[in-house]
Amino acid sequence: MKAEIITIGDELLIGQTVDTNSAWIGQELSSLGFDIHRRTSVHDKREEIIGILSDSSSRSDVVIITGGLGPTSDDITKKTLCEFFNTRLVMNLHVLEMVESMMQRRGFPMNENNRKQAEVPESCKVLTNAAGTAPGMWFEKNGKVFISMPGVPSEMKYIMREHVLPELAKRYTSQVIIHKNIMTYGTPEARLAEILTGFEAGLPGCIKLAYLPSSGIIKLRLTATGSRRDELLPIIAVQVRKLYETIPEYIYGEDEETLEMAVGRLLRDKNLTLCTAESCTGGNISHKITSVPGSSDYFRGSVVAYSNDIKTSVLGVDPLLIQRDGAVSESVAVAMAEGARKLMKTDFAVATTGIAGPSGGTDLKPVGTLWVAVSHGLGTIAEKHTFTTDRVTNITRFTFVALNLLRKQIISA
Amino acid sequence: MKAEIITIGDELLIGQTVDTNSAWIGQELSSLGFDIHRRTSVHDKREEIIGILSDSSSRSDVVIITGGLGPTSDDITKKTLCEFFNTRLVMNLHVLEMVESMMQRRGFPMNENNRKQAEVPESCKVLTNAAGTAPGMWFEKNGKVFISMPGVPSEMKYIMREHVLPELAKRYTSQVIIHKNIMTYGTPEARLAEILTGFEAGLPGCIKLAYLPSSGIIKLRLTATGSRRDELLPIIAVQVRKLYETIPEYIYGEDEETLEMAVGRLLRDKNLTLCTAESCTGGNISHKITSVPGSSDYFRGSVVAYSNDIKTSVLGVDPLLIQRDGAVSESVAVAMAEGARKLMKTDFAVATTGIAGPSGGTDLKPVGTLWVAVSHGLGTIAEKHTFTTDRVTNITRFTFVALNLLRKQIISA
Secondary structure, eight states: OEEEEEEEOHHHHTTSSOOHHHHHHHHHHHHTTOEEEEEEEEOSOHHHHHHHHHHHHHHOSEEEEESOOSSSTTOOHHHHHHHHTTOOEEEOHHHHHHHHHHHHHHTOOOOHHHHHHTEEETTSEEEOOTTSSSOEEEEEETTEEEEEEOSSHHHHHHHIIIIIHHHHHHHOOOOEEEEEEEEEESSOHHHHHHHTHHHHHTOOTTEEEEEEEETTEEEEEEEEEESOHHHHHHHHHHHHHHHHHHOTTTEEEETTOOHHHHHHHHHHHHTOOEEEEESTTTTHHHHHHHTSTTGGGTEEEEEEEOSHHHHHHTTOOOHHHHHHHOSSSHHHHHHHHHHHHHHHTOSEEEEEEEOOSSSOOOSSSOTTEEEEEEEETTEEEEEEEEOOSOHHHHHHHHHHHHHHHHHHHHHHO | OEEEEEEEOHHHHTTSSOOHHHHHHHHHHHHTTOEEEEEEEEOSOHHHHHHHHHHHHHHOSEEEEEOOOSSSTTOOHHHHHHHHTTOOEEEOHHHHHHHHHHHHHHTOOOOHHHHHTTEEETTSEEEOOTTSSSOEEEEEETTEEEEEEOSSHHHHHHHIIIIIHHHHHHHOOOOEEEEEEEEEESSOHHHHHHHTHHHHHTOOTTEEEEEEEETTEEEEEEEEEESOHHHHHHHHHHHHHHHHHHOTTTEEEETTOOHHHHHHHHHHHHTOOEEEEESTTTTHHHHHHHTSTTGGGTEEEEEEEOSHHHHHHTTOOOHHHHHHHOSSSHHHHHHHHHHHHHHHTOSEEEEEEEOOSSSOOOSSSOTTEEEEEEEETTEEEEEEEEOOSOHHHHHHHHHHHHHHHHHHHHHHO
């Protein structure tokens, strides 16, 4: 089945907003077996919207539209949809009730713009939106399906997960496509590809391998295509087993597992607790770990010791160490980890000290230098890493290095 | 002048790659005064590429194409461009030399695929690429310009900056378009639009207003269009002044300033220091603040007190308060902020305690409940907020609420 994605909004065309919605929708639809063969962004203009709707209806079975549904006057999508589908706006009392109760919970009065969000084209099926005020809309015309949703990612995802994906899966029985992701960390893509040359050459014809790198994490995606799910599952399972045999030291998880999820899973399994002591990562390790639901079961807390004062006064790092070796050093990383573990009474502590940049680097300790330490009952280990990217990327890379060292130490504990 | 962007590659359609190239190109072209009126992604397929090229030539003056120029066999863009422009591939010795010297520098032997990269369509003007092996290509057909570049962002940007943008700027003296962003926080889009009804109605014809909301931050974008930059600048300045007069309480900055940048700017201007005490935000406030270069000038550190033990042992919160009012309460938020300020000896401290979800909510304190407190020399203020989104979005919303309360307190300090 052919699908296409239309995103509406000047902010996408002039590059103020990066279109992450299309990527997410593309992933979801392709895992349902749709061929997403086109993606288009157009202005918030009647003629542009009418033009692309009519083009898309001639080439696609399913058309997903996002954007242009806000309450403000620059949003003309809803009016234009009425024109294209030859219908009119009517007040939907159920949606009105939802908008009213959301505004009440947030403590804001209802106004005319909020009321207008409850007006929907008469001929569409309304897709309720518990994440925001603009509902989604499901239209059908000449056997083709058109779905319009707000452009706010959390609202679009809510409507897709709750309404659109289940309905599309039910309605279209297409070729079976199964994706299986194996998550790796710790080796660059080119090196990984070299190690996996033999594995790749031995893959059966129905399976393709893709490398999806992001900030040092490389997702290996196996895609199996065929007519029956129950035939494909064992074939893909054999290849997953081979991967585990070939690169056991780099695989940290499967599917969409993140490093912080893997760390949490291991801590929970072993009934262990964790804290962090962060300088250059500025709280990002703690932020990642606490983004995982249920992390309060194993995570106690963190001290972000951005200034040296806090390293000594809160974490108990000996000021002579900082004076002798500098704040970015093995001894200080080790002392931070040990101090945090003592202060917060946990089984594990991870500590970082480094130079994220853009300034603060020296010849001996350039921007991108990181010392990371992991402390637990049996001792403390420290590693030095050097990256060469910008501040924000360095912080991300530092965080991943720390999470991975922590993960390996928990496994061997 | 009308421009459009075509990106070629299955990875964009199935969402493996987020299309950041289009956003970057959109920004660059619109600052040159081009109207980017469409952006399309298509498969690596001959018919798809021919189809979109011929559609685009009927509606745009300049067509920017990226992707499909890699050395691997699934890249058929170059062959298809030859077909569309009715020309043939020839070996370009200058490009061959560049590829050879690049491979040598990287320590790789030349192979057949590398040689093929030096083959270019005979009728195009070659745009050399010092950042990679595939050159860019400039075609002209019926007065329209088509530029094809590799999809690797660093290579595309090199070719754009070095060749394409200077040439386009020279060739097209087009309409001037100026964007000015005013960043707001603290009121929903619909309410803001209501307040700004009069402002919007009074805008001169050459200026348009757009609302770009994201997690509670609403960017107000004023777009001025005309023939002369020096005429538009004062006109837009008048409207910016009017906005400041109409909604002073909601504007926190301009252009691409974030709340954490605004907080940093205010602290630096007033020579004040900050720390955070975070429960439900898990270190995200600290992470945001330290993402800003130079934040070590005003940010001392943070205690992420995820467990109640840490709230009492490190921040000095009276355990009787937690017992009496619960960890998510005004009294605990206040005690956390005051404890952190004392511990880390700063002028300001911001503290959060709340329920990010998905579990942990009660009837009285549902998921999404936040208490935030800001403490400084003159006292401590606390606010309660309630959100209704998922865990990750709640954490973002909590963070913004905290940063904004902090911002307002710094201003009035």
